[in-house]
Amino acid sequence: xxxxxxxxxxxxxxxxxxxxxxxxxxxxxxxxxxxxxxxxxxxxxxxxxxxxxxxxxxxxxxxxxxxxxxxxxxxxxxxxxxxxxxxxxxxxxxxxxxxxxxxxxxxxxxxxxxxxxxxxxxxxxxxxxxxxxxxxxxxxxxxxxxxxxxxxxxxxxxxxxxxxxxxxxxxxxxxxxxxxxxxxxxxxxxxxxxxxxxxxxxxxxxxxxxxxxxxxxxxxxxxxxxxxxxxxxxxxxxxxxxxxxxxxxxxxxxxxxxxxxxxxxxxxxxxxxxxxxxxxxxxxxxxxxxxxxxxxxxxxxxxxxxxxxxxxxxxxxxxxxxxxxxxxxxxxxxxxxxxxxxxxxxxxxxxxxxxxxxxxxxxxxxxxxxxxxxxxxxxxxxxxxxxxxxxxxxxxxxxxxxx
Amino acid sequence: xxxxxxxxxxxxxxxxxxxxxxxxxxxxxxxxxxxxxxxxxxxxxxxxxxxxxxxxxxxxxxxxxxxxxxxxxxxxxxxxxxxxxxxxxxxxxxxxxxxxxxxxxxxxxxxxxxxxxxxxxxxxxxxxxxxxxxxxxxxxxxxxxxxxxxxxxxxxxxxxxxxxxxxxxxxxxxxxxxxxxxxxxxxxxxxxxxxxxxxxxxxxxxxxxxxxxxxxxxxxxxxxxxxxxxxxxxxxxxxxxxxxxxxxxxxxxxxxxxxxxxxxxxxxxxxxxxxxxxxxxxxxxxxxxxxxxxxxxxxxxxxxxxxxxxxxxxxxxxxxxxxxxxxxxxxxxxxxxxxxxxxxxxxxxxxxxxxxxxxxxxxxxxxxxxxxxxxxxxxxxxxxxxxxxxxxxxxxxxxxxxx
Numbered sequence: 167x168x169x170x171x172x173x174x175x176x177x178x179x180x181x182x183x184x185x186x187x188x189x190x191x192x193x194x195x196x197x198x199x200x201x202x203x204x205x206x207x208x209x210x211x212x213x214x215x216x217x218x219x220x221x222x223x224x225x226x227x228x229x230x231x232x233x234x235x236x237x238x239x240x241x242x243x244x245x246x247x248x249x250x251x252x253x254x255x256x257x258x259x260x261x262x263x264x265x266x267x268x269x270x271x272x273x274x275x276x277x278x279x280x281x282x283x284x285x286x287x288x289x290x291x292x293x294x295x296x297x298x299x300x301x302x303x304x305x306x307x308x309x310x311x312x313x314x315x316x317x318x319x320x321x322x323x324x325x326x327x328x329x330x331x332x333x334x335x336x337x338x339x340x341x342x343x344x345x346x347x348x349x350x351x352x353x354x355x356x357x358x359x360x361x362x363x364x365x366x367x368x369x370x371x372x373x374x375x376x377x378x379x380x381x382x383x384x385x386x387x388x389x390x391x392x393x394x395x396x397x398x399x400x401x402x403x404x405x406x407x408x409x410x411x412x413x414x415x416x417x418x419x420x421x422x423x424x425x426x427x428x429x430x431x432x433x434x435x436x437x438x439x440x441x442x443x444x445x446x447x448x449x450x451x452x453x454x455x456x457x458x459x460x461x462x463x464x465x466x467x468x469x470x471x472x473x474x475x476x477x478x479x480x481x482x483x484x485x486x487x488x489x490x491x492x493x494x495x496x497x498x499x500x501x502x503x504x505x506x507x508x509x510x511x512x513x514x515x516x517x518x519x520x521x522x523x524x525x526x527x528x529x530x531x532x533x534x535x536x537x538x539x540x541x542x543x544x545x546x547x548x549x550x551x552x553x554x555x556x557x558x559x560x561x562x563x564x565x566x567x568x569x
Numbered sequence: 570x571x572x573x574x575x576x577x578x579x580x581x582x583x584x585x586x587x588x589x590x591x592x593x594x595x596x597x598x599x600x601x602x603x604x605x606x607x608x609x610x611x612x613x614x615x616x617x618x619x620x621x622x623x624x625x626x627x628x629x630x631x632x633x634x635x636x637x638x639x640x641x642x643x644x645x646x647x648x649x650x651x652x653x654x655x656x657x658x659x660x661x662x663x664x665x666x667x668x669x670x671x672x673x674x675x676x677x678x679x680x681x682x683x684x685x686x687x688x689x690x691x692x693x694x695x696x697x698x699x700x701x702x703x704x705x706x707x708x709x710x711x712x713x714x715x716x717x718x719x720x721x722x723x724x725x726x727x728x729x730x731x732x733x734x735x736x737x738x739x740x741x742x743x744x745x746x747x748x749x750x751x752x753x754x755x756x757x758x759x760x761x762x763x764x765x766x767x768x769x770x771x772x773x774x775x776x777x778x779x780x781x782x783x784x785x786x787x788x789x790x791x792x793x794x795x796x797x798x799x800x801x802x803x804x805x806x807x808x809x810x811x812x813x814x815x816x817x818x819x820x821x822x823x824x825x826x827x828x829x830x831x832x833x834x835x836x837x838x839x840x841x842x843x844x845x846x847x848x849x850x851x852x853x854x855x856x857x858x859x860x861x862x863x864x865x866x867x868x869x870x871x872x873x874x875x876x877x878x879x880x881x882x883x884x885x886x887x888x889x890x891x892x893x894x895x896x897x898x899x900x901x902x903x904x905x906x907x908x909x910x911x912x913x914x915x916x917x918x919x920x921x922x923x924x925x926x927x928x929x930x931x932x933x934x935x936x937x938x939x940x941x942x943x944x945x946x947x948x949x950x951x952x953x954x955x956x957x958x959x960x961x962x963x964x965x966x967x968x969x970x971x972x
Contacts, residue, residue: 167801168773168801168802168803170826170828170829173741174682174683174832175682175684175688175707176684176685177681177682178681178682178832181836183838184838187640204637208635209633209638211631211632213627213631213635216627217627217631218637220627221620221624224619224620224623232816232818233607233817234607234817235610236590237590266727267840268841270839271840274839274841278578278829279577279578279581280576280581296606303681303840339576340578370571370572372571400571408637413635414634414638414845414847415845415847416841416843416845416846423573432584432585433706435587435702436584436673436706437673438671438675439671439673439819440819441820442670442819442845444815444848444849445845445847
């Protein structure tokens, strides 16, 4: 027999199955009300429009839509995305854009083009679990900086960079999720965005701006994106259709300085040759027909209602006085509940499952899983009824726990 | 200004844009007859069936087909693929299968789970250019073994392994394209397959069997796959729908020992979370309706005709007596033309373009681009008329060159 272990790379040995995806399997049972997933609401999917457009694409352009395409992406889709970005004050050309297998591939390509094993990147604490796994897969060393209700703590970032400098170390990039953070649900304030750009400029460090939820704002005013605020070519931003159109197409895009996008495309060529052509044709037509913004509007109104209800139920039932607190997101799909430090939400998870309700353990979102007193709740996928019943169930579990 | 070069990883610095994809841009001009691409014939695409099935999928199962899916792939598609593999004498379960973004992602994941920088793999000489780029992207060190009309030269493989052993080195795997090799068009004989499996068993080395063309046989009898011949869990095989269904879905699958597939799935999670769900639903239904085999049959009959014509035209016009020879594939999409050693097909390419005909330079398929006296010709994409006119044009160019 062959000993496979002897053959595996150090990279794969450093990787684990996604905790969330494994937990999701536990929470599949129909009697469990799950706030664990990160799924968009299927009510928001424009199925009829997709049907119609798919027929048109296959009728008019079938042989092209079913053929190989360019690594950079389908040019008419790129042009539509350039127009979409312009609505958000971002001026780019084709050379600044790569179409990807959703934003997870953007994270993978960022890892691939920047990390040698041991190279440092700054991430938020907590941060997106999929970024942790993409960066870990290149054995990047992640140094985390705490966040609060206004996003990454810039004072701590400064200290962290100064400390690294003393050790002769420089991060390859700073990874942030400025809008409606996953998992924390917070938004980086305008003031901190300015400071972050200043620091990146001064220290000559790239910023990776992960923006899957930016268009999903249901409260307050838009804050300019880091990409739009940067004049020095410091920012790469990652986007996805998963939360504003449909996740089942796995379509996203990365924008950035042409030197970086060029490397991402070279890396992508070796990874999968190109993004599927058919779904790009459909998405391009969907945008050309001006259907995206109405779809986003509908999605946002659904999430606004669900978020409002979840906050009301939390207010009503959660044992707030005992030091339990949660974030109040202005958009996105998630909020973040924190218990007093001594509680272990990995352990409480089992009790929640017994009471037929589920969340994602917060430890999954920390470098090295170091904090355990938080969990993430999703409000986009469960129904209004499930939110009502589920939050009550969960509040009972927590209340029991921290008596 | 930031100096991006300082930030890039060694991996990306080791990568180049695919020569072929760059060449293809030159050959896009409509008056050039191109044998350069690797595109399947659009005549083979079952557009009407795809239209019908897509409507059904969106009507019956729209919210699921547009939602996130499992990293392993859509289970009903996995089950159909298991049945398809059984027709080829391969008995596997779900735990032996991962659905991928076509076989290029299979190659990328193989690179990711096996290579530390500098690790060795054996490849054929020439070999598939996309494997070279996937493996180079992890800085695998590729040691090549010549092939002839019966595929990889096992005598040379033995010597190569003995030499490496003397240096205390052991390859992570042996990468082969046994059926209708890209670019060489040759097929590994049954005798050599047996020897290869024996060597892998004795030396405890994995085999990566790249099988994109296996079902596209238009002459002769099937030779058992390496996967079906192996009893020791030594083989990982990579497949794609690109050449037997449509490339625009970017759907493929990898099969192997469960320990390896498990690692590939973990790596894929970090790479793109999952393969698009919609196209997997369509492909699953296409297979359930027993439409794949008739489609393959139609494709094979088209390629058989085109291949026959190309061989006739080569026989008629190519200056054979001057030492020009070419392979006579029993399947697949490509044949391989070799000139006497002193000729440089990179240079002749420019002259071919002047005469409005294109091939892919053979050097792209060699480790380090070391041999230049060959080129690859594709017969699946050009029309019968283009094959007639194009081969004649090309023969004139070659004839002029080697006078």
